[in-house]
Amino acid sequence: MTLTPLLSPLELMQLMQLLKESKRVVVLGHASPDGDALGSALGWSEYLRHLGKQVTIVMPNAVPDFLKWMPNSQYVLYFAEEKDTAAARKAIQEADLICCLDFNLISRLRDELAAVVEKSKAQRMMIDHHLGPDTTKMKMVISHPEASSASELVFRVINELGGYDNMSRSGACAIYCGMMTDTGAFTFNSNNPEVFLIIAMLLAKGIDKDKIYRNVYNCFSQNRLRFWGYMLHEKLQFFAGGKAALMAYTREEMKEYKYIRGDAEGLVNQPLQVKGCRLSICLREDTEVDAIRVSLRSVDEVPSNQIAAEFFNGGGHLNASGGELRCSLEEAIAIAQQAIEKYRDML
Ligand SMILES: [Mn+2]
Structure with missing residues (x-):
């Protein structure tokens, strides 16, 4: 059994071209980011960094405490937090590519951030699994509502771009965490056998899925x-x-x-x-x-x-x-x- 390709040859070429044309990339998740928003952003960013891009992750507001253990999450900028606003704004203004992960409409960002993103001259692309993506504001839309999570889509895209071998344990961990949290630890939205094939490929990177589970679900006050x-x-x-x-x-x-x-x-x-x-x-x-x-x-x-x-x-x-x-x-x-x-x- 193998993974069914997500992207057509044409889409793959378009995506490669889009990535080739960009140096400074901003990766965005939705307001009140969840495990999938953060996981997909961290996973995708790692891949972009391997390509030599300068990457900034911006979230509209803070992630819950139970996600803060995620490797590299300390570098995420939170637009709503005063200490980060200026840097986030600057990164968006200077970006030549903006990647929208785990949301389907720019309006899912909070008002001011949405305005900054709309004003930016950067090209925009989306990797998402919500119904009804706004395709008009995107150069490229990778939208698959049947997918368990945006993190699953990020994994597939990276894999199809030939980036699996370079994926680190941290990158795999972020993607696994996104898939896990969007499926209630694989209790819903995860009947596609390929989900488990992807899990196997992530485990092969050395992630500790039991620990990831405990970090998310057994760490409360x-x-x-x-x-x-x-x-x-x-x-x-x-x-x-x-x-x-x-x-x-x-x-x-x-x-x-x-x-x-x-x-x-x-x-x-x-x-x-x-x-x-x-x-x-x-x-x-x-x-x-x-x-x-x-x-x-x-x-x-x-x-x-x-x-x-x-x-x-x-x-x-x-x-x-x-x-x-x-x-x-x-x-x-x-x-x-x-x-x-x-x-x-x-x-
Ligand atoms: Mn999601």
């Missing part, structure tokens, strides 16, 4: 565990005869449990452990702006992305999506209940 206990015990509600779950929490509650970025990562998945529960919605007050962050998870054909688009100004994958509301948490809860009611028959 006591507060975080108690926060989850509180949410599941006190806040979780079921609707539609147990087929839908809803949790919501305030800034106050986050403060009480000394919430740090990433502490709620995965919380929205928990209600799906209950037999018969097919949709889970989590609402939280944003800590930085006046907005309600919405996460949705579903199973089988329940279209969480459609619900996110219809009720929460969002979208995403069929079974994992998100959105944002500009209202009070109480109003957001009412909207979520309406959404559950409307989709009751599909649950």
Whole structure:
């Protein structure tokens, strides 16, 4: 068994040409970067550096603490952090190539960063697995919604460009971490046997997948565990005869449990452990702006992305999506209940 080529011969040539023409490259991930955004960026950047490019990774805002162990993540610039803004802006202005990884629209960056990217004269390319990529603003779009993760796509692209042999253990580690976190440690979105072929190729680079798992999933604070206990015990509600779950929490509650970025990562998945529960919605007050962050998870054909688009100004994958509301948490809860009611028959 071998990997099916991702790129056509023509695409491969176009990509090689695009890389050949560029010296200074900026690699971008989406706002509130997750393991896949960071992993794909680190993996792709390593390859570009091997080609002799000068590479800067820019993320709109900080990554959660549980990703900060990733090799070379200390060099990432965070546009929202004052100490990094000027350097990030300069790198984008001076870049001749901007690579957009793990997001499909420039608007997925935060407002000011999106504007800086739009203004830059650099050529732009995308490697992503979200539905509906904006192809108009890109010189090249490598978009495969069927892929487990952008990190998987980055691996395939590097491999097809002949870069596998030079991939380091750190690069392999970043790519593995991105694939792992976007598939819930290979429990969803990962039935393609080739995913495991790629894992084998990454293991051959000497990565310790068990340690990567522990670094991501078993490294939390006591507060975080108690926060989850509180949410599941006190806040979780079921609707539609147990087929839908809803949790919501305030800034106050986050403060009480000394919430740090990433502490709620995965919380929205928990209600799906209950037999018969097919949709889970989590609402939280944003800590930085006046907005309600919405996460949705579903199973089988329940279209969480459609619900996110219809009720929460969002979208995403069929079974994992998100959105944002500009209202009070109480109003957001009412909207979520309406959404559950409307989709009751599909649950
Ligand atoms: Mn992703």
